[in-house]
Amino acid sequence: MAQKIREVEINSREDTLPLMGPDVRPYPVTPPPSQEEVAAVYARRKAEEFGKWCEDNLRIDYAAAKPEALQGVRVLSCGQWRMGHKFGAGLLGELGAEVINVEPPEGDPLRKLTPFGREEYMLEDKNGDKCGLDFIHELRNAYSVTLNLETEKGRELYTKLAEHADILIEEYPPGYMDELGIGYRQLSQINPRLVYCWIGEHGQWGPMKDKVSKFGQWMLDPFGQAACSFIHNTGFPEDLLPRGKGGDPTQSGVWFADYVAGEQTAVGALAALYWRDEFSGEGQFIETTAAESLMDILDFDITWYGFNKSIKARTGGWDPNLNQYAWNPCKDGYMMIGGQTDRLWYRIGMCIERELPIFGRLIHEDPLLKEMAARNALQALTKTYTMTTMWLRNINRVEAEEKLMQYEIAAGPLLYIDEVAEFPHFKYRPWVNVLEDEEYGTLMYSESTTAYQMRTPGRVKWLGRPLGKDNAEIFMKYIGLGQSELRELKEQGVV
Amino acid sequence: MKDQRVTRIEDLPGPKSQGELEEMKMPYEEWCRKVFAPGQEKTKPESLKGIRWLSTTMYIFTPHSVANLAELGAECIKIEMPRMGDPMRHTSPFNECYLYPLHDSRPMTGTGLGFTNANSNEYYITMDYHVDEMKEAFYRLVKLSDGLTECYRPGTFDRWKQSYRYLQELNPRFIYVWGGGFGYGPKVFGGSYDILGQAHAGLASVTGFHEDFGGHCTKHSNWCIDWYSGTQITVAMLAALYWRRKTGLGTMIEFSQVQAATRCLGYAAPLYGRFGIVRQRWGNWDTQLCVHGIILCGKSDYPDEANPQLKYEARYVVVSAFNDPDFKELCAIVGRNDLWDQYKTLQDRVKPEAQMVIYKALEDWAADKTRSEVVKTLTDAGLLAMPVMNDKEVYESEHFRQRGTIRWLDDPVFGDVLIHSGYSCGLMSKTPRRVNWIWRPVGADNVKIYHEMLGYPMSQVEQWYEKNLI
Amino acid sequence: MCDIIWCKDCDTVNYLDPYYFWNWEGKIKCAGCENVYYIYMIQGHMYKGPEKKPGEKEDILPVYADKPNEGYEEILPGTEGKTRPYNCLPRHIYLGEADMVKFSARGRPVRGWRPQPPSTGVAGSCGFTWDIQKLSPEVWEEYQEKVKKGEVGDW
């Protein structure tokens, strides 16, 4: 195939950015496997009929033509900086709720954040306003309105919006809204059916409640991660990597605690909605924090302290409960291998021994490694993973995966986002997807996790939203504000 | 019929009684304590009263999706393989913590703490459901329930004639969830674990210290992604219940744990899609804010303790001063006003080169201080900072005790257990979550469910048990 | 040649754990004898060495070593002068086996020991009580003692 030759002059990295866009480099670079190829996979385990049924009923391609589970649920989301309310409201929005995101007239500061301060990674809307990618990615299917809650008029309009809401998700410092007279105490008087959710890092009450600095700076994740022992328990031990060079307690690479708080808020809100509609007709007040909802999912960590005063230590890419169950370095990155029962343990070993005979001598023949529970001892982990890595360092991730798959081992390469986007299964679904946004053009995004359903799949309709884009529509529809009034309010700095 | 000429107080907005009026005037914190009332959960109703859910699940990911319902008051029935139970029962950190019930045949086998928190409040029965003889009992359960969550390899339940294809015929209101690693597609039969999701989905690639600093990709502690993904299933289940109230129809939800880990990557996908830039890991610093990260202090807070986690590790502090005035103050405190002169805007200080200089200066300043000295100095100055807390400190935290999110449970079968789940998922003023028991022995509720609920005679139950079918 | 050093003088295998040594240059002492080896590893491969450096001081010890030809005799982490200590553990003592616990951290009974008495329930069923006084009278006695001594707290 003849290739078009382009005249390109590159003097700086900035010059390369236009060469990377979706128009010149469409996604995916290579096409996903065809449905015929995948049907052959189903057939290998005699599941062709069931596989076809799944494809016919669950494929994301049909999602847009199906009803939405939360159609008719109205969600007001109001917060700044953090991910919690955006993710929580986003999950509901993906499932069909109508989400209205309320921001101050100058916008959520998260709009202005961009990795390493690089403005060239921000996207411009049709008004020419730039917005950071975190904000665009996490604000999903939401309308954007602006309100200055520091003004009386702004609070009045906010209250009127809340009268129409089923769920309100608020993420401001503790007591801030209450002091303004628009917290749950006041709004529930006006709309007793309102399910009001507050999200924070540590809590809105209690000795360690959320604080702002004396200059007004908010607490953000990782304050949540640090308060529940997650950071202390994550990372490499100093014994496996020098301290200061990765052998330290380590935070998540994303604002993980906020995400966990967001999803639990969605759970709480929907449960409260169920109780309201099924039994009582009443709304309620819900408080979710990053620290506690992440603590909820730290397995047995605190329970273990209560058992025999153990304080969980970090174990890097290994797991102290299972062997093998780890990733270790290989020729071109890291390879994850898992399988702890005897059956899987020896299968992994057979696969490695075929190419590294000494593995059999040192691992399989060692009497201490023959018992499953004993293999979790520290010395056993050290020995097993040293030997496994002796094999891995000679091969690439793809090769390792192919070899291990022949032995039906749950194994997978550690992937970077460009590899994730091109991984056959990912692009077949596709889990990293693209949509043509009215404002921001073609966007790649992580697909909704609830999009694979028979009757009411979730879906992403748009991402991000220019600030205040929906002021006119929303204020007219729910409050009855006309154009001229809106113009006045704008001049007064209310919207 | 209401007389329209009369204005009644209950029709007006605002407090309706003296009590309510006082509540409106209460200091906010005090009022929060009152409405959430930790410890009083059992005096309030349950959100999901009347919902019954089956859990044919193993490990953490899918069990957690059901445990969320059970904590919210649904009646959940966990079905395990006879005798063996959920494989998660056999995991325990460093092989050292197990709880032992009364036994029938395996006196030396307990349930490891790895099982904790994933199946709270549920009833536990056993069933070898792929045996034809048990099919009828399984179908009976389906007819009496609102939904089911399963985690077997795709096609397995179909082969056993209990996939949604079959069950929707028995019970059109039934909500069926499959949770696993991949779902339909080329890797449909690929097994998955938490760690595989972390590795495969891109989360590991952005977590840990960068190799330029000597670091490697790091695993999120324990099985975080399993739990996190399980909660998103619960969101989908509750939405399906909402829709069913309107239409009377169930649905099938297919949920992939691997995908959920990609979902929380923020700007990674759009950055790559638009600009071809691959997000990397950035250790304990933030890619978009500075100062907003974790620093190492020179001295431990507990140099004389025997436990190495106290003696060596209690040395890390979260420091956050990314806004201009905060950063300026921080520079003054550590005696480096030159840094403020050099990096006056967030855009200046968040650049990688600047971050390396700034965090080094902070760690140099902290090199002769303990963790608590650093935190005290900064917070006394009105800045935001906190210690990186360990399990002991979390347990001893007055904050979590008062909020009831860490508490001791007098488990009916196992005795005194410390729990940090359930109550911590979010406080609810009217229908709070609750933890009734941590878990039950394998098959503990066989009589209750097979005999009392499904109406099988005791002799039948005993016979099944002898044949190893339950 | 690889990331174990199989010392021929004392027949000991020193395991060079994959993260610490993935890119590493320096001298490591054999856990079985006094040999010091210089190694230079790049991407997990031995770029130089292992090369004996008699009389030189080591930079580091291995974390674990064993002797496959002597019944896989273990040289556990933290064996003085042989292996380096492994500090990042949940307690100062490393167990690696079930910890038989009768009382929780605040001193109340918890069923953390085995064996427990047999069950009497049909089909493995079990109620919602643990009659400790009847089933494990000795633990109950011990608990009463603890209560008297004030060793039982709320937290």
Ligand SMILES: [Zn+2]
């Ligand atoms: Zn030697």
